[in-house]
Amino acid sequence: MISSKKKRMNAWTILLFILPALLVYVVYVVYPIITTFNYSLFDWSGLSADTTFVGLGNYVSLYMDRIFWLALQNNVLIVMASVLLQIPLGLIMALILSSSIKGRRFFNVMFFLPYLMSTVAIGLLWIYMFDPVNGPVNQILMWLGFSPVSWLADPAIAIYAVLFVIIWQFSPFYMILFRAAIVGIPDELYEAADIDGANSKNKFFYVTLPTLIPTIVTSSILAIVGSLKAFDIFYIMTGGGPGHATEILGTYMYKQGFINFSMGYASAIAFTMFVIAFVCVVIIQTLEYLRRKRGILS
């Protein structure tokens, strides 16, 4: 048995070891979240020293703000696209790379390339690809006999054009996660499945997929949180326009904070984004906890 004195010594040692990380975490994560909430209670331009306490006034305006709800809707669309398209695509690419097809190395480089480029470069690249007059995408469409599409200028289409680019850019990231997880699956499981007479479809659904559940959970958390705080690619490709057709919480927060100089209102948007992301993560973690407890699929 460990004496209580020794236990206390241990606690101090542990604290000492996590202190550097804890310090960075508190200063750069916890403290800004608290101050953001604090700013969101004020009517403040972000420039002058004048602040007026308005309580939850900013949140009330937010609730009645048509553009906020539009932006939230677009964010939900990104979440859906990320979870339902990006992650499965990442998984498919990882499976292709884990199989024994020819040209695996070539695919490896091809698949991973988009993720290596900076977002600004990707944004500009696709602005040129989607150019309504001289862009390759429309050139190909016209060559195939279709009429050209104003990809980034049509309010009904622009959001999907950007979503396509996001999926193209980030699928390789999930591919890497899945590849690492697939490499970690013990061969014995597949051998046992062979003995039981499983075909490759059975092996995928009863061995590969269940073992990948924890990775899928992690990927989903990353995808959801990443989608909620999306900003850069939208800022570059559409700036939230035309009108507000591709406005997302990130671009709307930026516009309120740094163009309209309503820093209090922008802080309210930022804190709302935090709360939504936090709730999503808690829900996913709870489901995962329950799943483990009941031992389903593991």
Next chain:
Amino acid sequence: MSLDQTDVDFDQYLDVALDNATFEEEIYGVPLGVSLTLFFYNTGIFEELELDTPKDYDEFITVVETLRDNDYYPLALANQTGWTGAYYQEYLVNRLAGEGLYDDALQREGAGFDDENYVRANEKIQDLVDMDAFNPGFNGIPYDAGQGRQLMYSEQAAMMLITTSFLNNVRDEAPQYEDDLGVFPFPTIEGGEGDGSNLLGSGAPVWSVYEDTEHEELAIELIKELSNEETSIDYMDSTASMSAYEGLQSDDAFVQQFIDLLQDANYLGMPYDQTMPPSVAQVHLDAAQEVLGNTLTPEEAADLVEEAAQNSLD
């Protein structure tokens, strides 16, 4: 801080440039440069189709139709950020109602941004869109990425309403295009109250002095130095743009043409998004973009800007 004649000899500078540094009768800065917003056009295409530069809006529409019928994009527009398209509305309002309307609407004196002339300007813009005057998909093209200018360089488009900084872009990006480059001011509108010599543009840079400075005299000395005749000549020569200094000439034929236009102008209007409060400016740009995109009616757009102005200015 506001400056007076004993600090700076304001007679040296063009009145229209000083107007942009003036607030409630007081002058707050010394101007160095001036840029204008004008129509740049391809002289080669105009010659080929035997077109003259349009003096009034009806002629302008005829030119647009002729160009369109000959498979050119009459007007190049890259409007992702909104300010390039907003120039059309700002010029049309100026030609329809004169320079007073914008100032009155901004000062909330007897007129608003929902004035009928704003609605009429928006209608004229949508007429242009309906007659395919612009390149397709313009609301998705950022001006800075250069695709709008490419349409001009590749002779797919014939005209572009843009600031005089375009001249520098041409010299950097497509020097051979300069031989085909011409410039004309925004046409007048028959029956409109606006003075045809009025120009949109901006006076920048303008130097100002901090109100609470401890070294007022030195600071004023410095800003005078930064805008004196010698600096102004250097500025003109090295940037191929105009200076706010009165009576300077340029060897550069284009710059000289800009100077002549400015000399004849009775009014130089700043872009709205630089003089409106930021939150109204953004609504103005968004609304102008949606008018061009046909997602707002002329009245809806005007009402939106007026509503933002009421919220922020009244």
